[in-house]
Amino acid sequence: MATRTLQAPAKTSGRDRAERKLAFRMTAPSLFIMALVAAVPIGYAIWLSLNQYSVRTAGLSRFVGLENYVNALASQEWWAAFGQTFLFAGLSVSLELILGTAMALLLNLAFKGRAVLRTVVLLPYAIITVVSAITWQTMFQPNMGLVTNVLSALGLPGGDVVWLGEHGYAMAVIVMADVWKTTPFAALIILAGLQVISAETYEAAELDGASKWQTFVNITLPLLRPAIVLAAIFRTMDALRVFDLPFVLTRGANGTESMSMLAYTQLRENRLVGEGSALSILTFLTVMVVSVIYVRFAGGNIRDVAKEEQ
Amino acid sequence: MDLNRPALPLQNKATPRTRKALAATAVAAALLLSACGGGAAPQGAEQAAAADPASGANASGAVNICGVKDASGIYKGTAEAFTKANGKVAAKYTEIGATTDEARTQIVQRLEGKSTECDLFVTDVIWTSEFASQGWLLDQTKLVEANKDRLIPSTVETTKYQDKYWGSPFFTNAGLIYYQxxxxxxxxxxxxxxxxxxxxxxxxxxxxxxxxxxxTVNFLEMLYSAGGEVLNEQGDVKIDSKETRDVLNFMSDGLKNSSADRAVLTYNEDPARLAYESGDFGYQRNWPHVYRLLNATPLASSFAVAPLPAWEGGKASGVLGGWNLAISAHSTNQAGAVAFIDFATSPNWQKHVAMDYSQAPVNEAAYSDPAVLQKMPFATELLASVKGAKPRPISPVYPQISQAIYKNVYAVLSGTASTEEAVQKMAEEITTAKASF
Known part of the structure; x- marks a missing residue:
């Protein structure tokens, strides 16, 4: 600090401090509102999770410390849901990024009707998840569903499978439903990333005699990384909180119960407010740890690329 | 360029802050979502007050009845007919949830918040003990006793908790077998x-x-007819029994030898009905409302209705569904609520319950009324099913008990657990649920 004060003129430092104060004052109202709408409910949820509320005697509650957490972490259900949620997130997010990149590359080509197509591909994303879940449920209905009928008509395997009643298959349907719905969202973010890559870079590559594939691997992908990472962060956070798809499609049967579903069952169906809140907080902590890892490691790349571009 | 220099360290300092801000926003967003589910903690124990059966006669004012979306029109229809017949009390029906689950959430929120908005709640038979144990309902013991001779005993039992009655049955429900x-x-x-x-x-x-x-319902219907039970009269866990094992083995064998299509593992009421309507099946278990729908299909002339069958060597049984009328402990017009219950459960109105809304009456005489029989030709079979049916386990932790049943039964049916494992886990989970604080 001392060296810094010596190097920098005292005047600037004073103004600096004044400016910071002003900045603080200007952001204070929004910080206050943030605290009110976010911190208060969070604090309350944490408080609830440290208590148990009687389901047999009205108004009875007791402070149990971390017991709800200990019980949750000792239960098979939590770890099963934990594993299933991560499996779902891993599968769906990777598929969404691969397909989303492909889709973005297509939409980035110059062709007639591009603007219309860009709007149209977003349609699945505009459909309410519960509605799309019901649609997928109908399509995979045994005996009368579209998918099962088409598969059996073509003599392909899977036509006689009860998709939502079978381990593995049920997860496949849920992943498909999620990929169908949210790939356009990933594509849109990646498309935005594609559009900031300057044409000159490609021209230079062409002059140097790079092949299409080399251009893609050595120019497009690295420059697209920040956009892909951003899409990955959004999608992962959403996927780890998945609720509506398994709730509608399987009710958590056949290895598809997610962390959020477990919390919902305890809170809403069983009215175990303390236990359910602990599960919510655990879900939240999981999502937070994952996003912090993303921001820390992948976020570094965003800055590197930004610097390189400068 | 030099001018920019002093700014650089600041920028570097800002980066971790941005990072933190990003993370904080993420945390806030996620927590906000989680926290929303927290709900309000129950508070304030109360001594339950009792409804006075005589009060209905002098009632006046407005009565608000709250419950699930009125798909058949029965709730609004009853409220209108009551208002017209009574002259002094005006009843109206308020829909507070599109599905049973949503309605329950909405009712619980109102009861926890001591809301006076609703005088009466239309409650699913399985909610009684939970609501009663929380002191949310008016004790209707005297009212039920005054009306006892007009109500089918099995339907009255669904409103009982700790030797008192906490509601009056409005209409009931029992499973039927539809067959070709x-x-x-x-x-x-x-x-x-x-x-x-x-x-x-x-x-x-x-x-x-x-x-x-x-x-849970499908399983219990078989378990009850096989002579098994979940909890006994004293409330002890009795699920770990030979009967439970027999029924589980029977059901899972049925899937293996194609008595039942494996697709049932994905069916709730409507998909089961739709599958049956395709004409590819011989038998269907479903609720009475399916009768009217089947009559509108090409199967109209080829299907028939039967009460649920007996277990070989045992007697037929079933599980009661249906809806009760519970008076909120915070109602500001309890007398009006009593008057409404008197009307809704009256033998005359119970006929309309069957004729106009195709629901199962809670009054026995209604089933043999010629006008009812004309509109509901399977009334005799339905009455047999209703009279033989028993309530689901009565406990304030019923949701947990039911989960223990359906999750483990499902595990056996889908082949991920053996009968033995499932029975033990079921008994263990029900015991844990019963020990809930």
Whole structure:
């Protein structure tokens, strides 16, 4: 600090401090509102999770410390849901990024009707998840569903499978439903990333005699990384909180119960407010740890690329 | 360029802050979502007050009845007819949830918040003990006793908790077997039904086997007829029994030898009905409302209705569904609520319950009324099912008990657990649930 004060003129430092104060004052109202709408409910949820509320005697509650957490972490259900949620997130997010990149590359080509197509591909994303879940449920209905009928008509395997009643298959349907719905969202973010890559870079590559594939691997992908990472962060956070798809499609049967579903069952169906809140907080902590890892490691790349571009 | 220099360290310092801000926003967003689910903690124990059966006669003012979306029109219809007949009390029905689950959430929120908005709640039979134990309802023991001779005893039992009655049955519900009389025989026992169903590919049996409340009902219907039980009179866990094992083995064998299509593992009520309507099946277990829908299909002339069959060597039983009328402890017009209950459960109105809304009356005489029989030709079979049916386990932790049942039954049916594992886990989980604080 001392060296810094010596190097920098005292005047600037004073103004600096004044400016910071002003900045603080200007952001204070929004910080206050943030605290009110976010911190208060969070604090309350944490408080609830440290208590148990009687389901047999009205108004009875007791402070149990971390017991709800200990019980949750000792239960098979939590770890099963934990594993299933991560499996779902891993599968769906990777598929969404691969397909989303492909889709973005297509939409980035110059062709007639591009603007219309860009709007149209977003349609699945505009459909309410519960509605799309019901649609997928109908399509995979045994005996009368579209998918099962088409598969059996073509003599392909899977036509006689009860998709939502079978381990593995049920997860496949849920992943498909999620990929169908949210790939356009990933594509849109990646498309935005594609559009900031300057044409000159490609021209230079062409002059140097790079092949299409080399251009893609050595120019497009690295420059697209920040956009892909951003899409990955959004999608992962959403996927780890998945609720509506398994709730509608399987009710958590056949290895598809997610962390959020477990919390919902305890809170809403069983009215175990303390236990359910602990599960919510655990879900939240999981999502937070994952996003912090993303921001820390992948976020570094965003800055590197930004610097390189400068 | 030099001018920019002093700014650089600041920028570097800002980066971790941005990072933190990003993370904080993420945390806030996620927590906000989680925290929303927290709900309000229950508070304030109360001594339950009792409803006075005589108060209905002098009632006046407005009565607000709250409950699930009125799909058949029965709630609004009853409120209108009551208002017209009574002259002094005006009743109206307020829909507070599109599905049963949503309605329950909405009712619980109002009761926890001591809301005076609703005088009466239309409650699913399985909610009684939970609501009563929380002191949310008015004790209707005297009212029920005054009306006892007009109500079918099994339906009254669904409103009982700790030797008191906390509601009056409005209409009831019991499972029925729909069968194709051109293909299969009328089921006398579950064993005969399953054997007949396995005989030909088009004879199969469809029921509700998805992992949800309906599977608990389907399982208990068989368990009760086999003489098994979940809790005994004293409330002890009795699920770990030979009967439970027999029924589980029977159901899972039925899937293996194609008595029942494996697709039932994904069926709740509507998909089961739709599958049956395709004409590819012989038997279907479903609720009475399906009768009207089946009558509008090409199967109209070929299907028949039977009460649920007996377990071989046992007697027929079933599980009661249906809806009760519970008076909120915070109602500001309890007398009006009593008057409404008197009207809704009256033998005359109970006939309309069947004729106008195709629901199962809670008054026995209604089932043999000629006008009812004309509109509901299966009334005799329905009455048999209703009278033989028993309530689901009565406990404030019923949701947990039901989950223990349907999750473990499902595990056996889908082949991920053995009968032995499932029975033990079921007993263990029900015992844990019962020990809930």
């Amino acid at each position: 009389k051109d293909k299969v025989a009328k089921p006398e026992s579950w064993q005969q039904l399953y054997a007949e169903a396995a005989k030909a590919p088009g004879n199969g049996y469809v029921y509700q086997g998805k992992q949800y409340e309906g599977l």
